[in-house]
Amino acid sequence: MTVAGSTKASRTATAPQPGGTESESHPWRIRLVDHPKRYESPYFRAAKAAAKKILAEADDADLPYGPRPVGAERWEMHHGGSLWVKGRGGWRMFRARVGIEWSMQFCAEPGKVDRLRRDAAELVEAFPLTLPALTALGYEEAEELLRSPVTDADGVERWTDSLFNACVPMSHGNHQGILPKVPGEHHYPWPVKGADFFRYEDFHLWVDLPDGTHGAVAPVDRRGSGDGHVRLLHVAEGSTAADTLAEAQETGKMAVLPPNSPVALQAFSLQIEPGRRTASGPLADRAARPDGARGHGRRNPAR
Secondary structure (H helix, E strand, O other): OEOOOOOOOOOOOOOOOOOOOOOOOOOOOOEOOOOOOOOOOHHHHHHHHHHHHHHHHOOHHHOOOOOOOOOOOOOEEEOOOEEEEEEOOEEEEEEOOOOOOHHHHHHOOHHHHHHHHHHHHHHHHOOOOHHHHHHHOOOOOHHHHHHOOOOOHHHHHHHHOOOOOOOEEEOHHHHHOOOOOOOOOOOOOHHHHHHHHOOOOOOOOEEEOOOOOEEEEEEOOOOOOOOOOEEEEEEOOOOOOHHHHHHHHHHOOOOEEOOOOHHHHHHOOOOOOOOOOOOOOOOOHHHHOOOOOOOOOOOOOOO
């Protein structure tokens, strides 16, 4: 088994022994190995070139995931199911049912990938401006891609690296980041990470847990309700809260932290007055103003 990770990770004299996993009579180890040199196919080069032209045409307000990179930063293209179409209002990107990560193409069944192609073709058909616009940008293979059934590994590779899968534009942090800086889609579950792109800016989705790990939380009621409880949505493997969260999921319950917990106070810190001891209560004045209610979360703690 190979696990992606740092190729310069420190090594200990004694290999760690697996715990809590049955291996029968056959010992096993997880090895950290160098990534093979990434092969950038001509399909991917063409798709990236088209995507960059689309992004250059798009208004800032229409970018799908965050602002344009500035300075030394650049767009990173995520193989996340990028269904680009052009409507009367300009370019839009929808997400496919699933995206095929580059390394996952090697376990992809052509017939199932072809279903993704058919889905994309139906969507593009509903936006008749798309194919002529892509041709004008130099991405002339779009129509053939959408019309050609995927029947073998070559077809899987072509679809995987196409504009309709490989070009979800993200910053480095949102693509590959790890907390405590920025949580990236590669490392955190999308149903949670996705909230970074629609939450109120004054709600802290990602919080420090008492054991020193990170977690993600959500309010339990709408903004302004006065309820400062938070629901625990995600914790790192190995966190002391992992068993509790797993039990809640298995029993159909919620793992909820009280409004006076350090976690709730972190989550709502920008919505409550400094020094408050609970996250319950009315929103702070700065959070209650319509022009200041950009953060996601809740209310001011009770006095």
